[in-house]
Amino acid sequence: MARTVVPFGPQHPVLPEPVQLTLTCEDDRVVEVAPVIGYCHRGIEKGAERNGIHQNVFLVERICGICSFIHAQCYCQALEELTGTVPPPRARYLRVVWAELSRIHSHLLWLGLFADGIGFESVFMQLWRIREKVLDLLEATSGQRVIVSTCVIGGVRRDIDAAMARQIIDKMQELREDFDAVVPALAHDYTVKVRTVGKGILSGEQALLLGAVGPTLRGSGIAQDMRLLPYNYTYAELGFEPDTEPDGDSYSRMMVRVKETYTSIDLVTRALQMMPEGDIRVPVEYPPAGEVVMRVEQPRGELFYYVKGNGSPHLERLKVRTPTFANIPTLLVMLPGASLADVPVITLSIDPCISCTER
């Protein structure tokens, strides 16, 4: 049978960011996929070697616009390991609050885009409307909507007082009700099911073999979550357990994110209720020397930082591996055999964040 090569991307209506998938098709069946990345490299790792260490917090936040806080958190935790600083307990809880708010808004954004990718515009609008509430909370607590900039090495910069905490808890309740109203339209809809159930199947073994992370891995039934790691112990104190789905198809990955949104709403509420009193920031002894690896859970999966300091005011090396970089190889398993019309939805189901992949 004659083969056709279809370049999918780098500019494509369903792709928010540029990535190219070179698809080799037989009729409208995909038989081979070759991802091409490198369209938006920004040289952030090199920039981090030239900036001061405290200034890098603001640079790494800009790696990803959606999970900016979690990048800063990962960097700060890495530097805290390196300098032997222990952040105060209240700061750890505040970090959980901001990190989980970021996760909620990221998942709402993705669910909206996913619905839009299927052609379900109204759900997209509703989800983004709910998301706006989270962004307002982020602005009210931190000062800005997306680039939160509250995490610093040794703690956090801003506190959440009791009145604000109550307001956030109320808003979380409201958010849950709004989300409850929209989720059935997405989860039980016939069209959504036809487009997602049994599409882009990734078995648990393949997911592990390919190094998948985050909801892509948990959608294949493997309960791996960086929030369970020993140095992210605040989550253990909050009684966190990862959400999984067994089937490994696009629908499972979507449902993992729906469940995680609920889990995050609970985590924010619990963190605010259990937050201890005390300092929010401790002094840090610069400059750091030595090397350290830090892993935290981003909305899209495991975020990995390698930091090397040499006792000078600048870092010798900062290496960032973002979750999408680990998830792109799974497309090589998910896409072959799919029909061309399913490619956008399957590609979206790993929640590709290309700008952060390329730093």
Added chain:
Amino acid sequence: MARMVPVVLKNLFSRPATRRYPFETRAPFPGARGRLTWNAAACDFCGDCQRLCPAACLEVRRETKEIVHDPFHCIYCHLCAEGCWQGAITVENVYFKPDYCKAAHTYTPAIQP
């Protein structure tokens, strides 16, 4: 589709989620990170703010007693305001407005606002 009906009905009888910007604006949050202004009279030109600034958009000119701030390169992190011992930098919760040309602002004791 029927599952969306309650949401649709609710939307039918509620106000739109969007605003007619710029005719209608939302009141800024009290802690929003917005514009910066310098009180050059209080400043002792120590240069701390310049050293702290992650965006390198500040220049303290000790000789001419001027501070040059580029509001278009500024990322509004407010590190400079936190780090200033003299309290010479005031922050507002109002956003910096767009402009027609990207000029830096120079603050001197004579022309301070």
